[in-house]
């Protein structure tokens with residue numbers, strides 16, 4: 001609405017704007033307004049291409065890209081061993097077994113089970129979502145972008161993604177390694193944790209993975225700043 005607002009200015013200047021969605025229109029919205037960008041990044045090359053796309057478009061519309069944080073969803077499933085994490089993945093997903101994960105994959109992607117070979121290399125083009133489909137285009141792009149840069153079979157792909165987000169499976173150390181991996185070279189600025197079960201998986205992550213991240217010097221031991229803007233290190237608006 002026009003005219004002054006009769007409330008005090010927010011301590012954050014204006015609320016931080018989080019954006020999600022990666023169709024052409026979604027990227028345009030991210031470039032113009034997004035500060036925290038939720039997205040589906042399943043690999044390093046896909047993440048670098050996504051961040052470059054958003055930041056290049058932001059520059060085109062006259063924005064400073066240093067005010068953009070790429071924080072993809074992350075599903076972490078922790079076990080005493082990687083094998084245990086794999087079994088937990090099968091249970092938490094509701095699929096029950098690896099065969100269940102593969103059947104779900106085939107159904108979700110419209111693949112005929114009669115001819116489905118879970119050990120054949122998947123073709124990325126087959127998984128590119130229609131830009132005009134009725135539900136989030138961005139959600140579908142994660143898989144097609146993953147397959148663009150890596151040759152994977154369905155058996156491998158079902159262990160790389162859950163709920164369309166990046167899946168990391170293993171011991172707390174293995175999970176921490178995978179988290180740091182895409183973060184330390186700046187591919188991502190952080191993550192949006194998507195625990196399969198709440199609060200159990202949040203507690204387990206806090207108890208087992210966060211101390212490792214702290215010991216490695218990549219996660220704070222104390223809260224710094226008062227606002228979410230401070231915590232994301234985002235600039236204050238004039």
Ligand SMILES: Cc1cc2nc3c(=O)[nH]c(=O)nc-3n(C[C@H](O)[C@H](O)[C@H](O)COP(=O)(O)O)c2cc1C
Nearest residue numbers: 020021022023025026038039040135136137138139
């Ligand atoms: C909290 C929240 C998180 C979301 N995360 C994602 C996401 O990571 N990826 C995505 O494609 N859509 C996500 N969405 C959904 C999109 O914002 C929404 O479906 C949008 O219309 C999709 O736009 P698109 O077709 O441009 O991808 C999220 C929505 C909410 C409310």
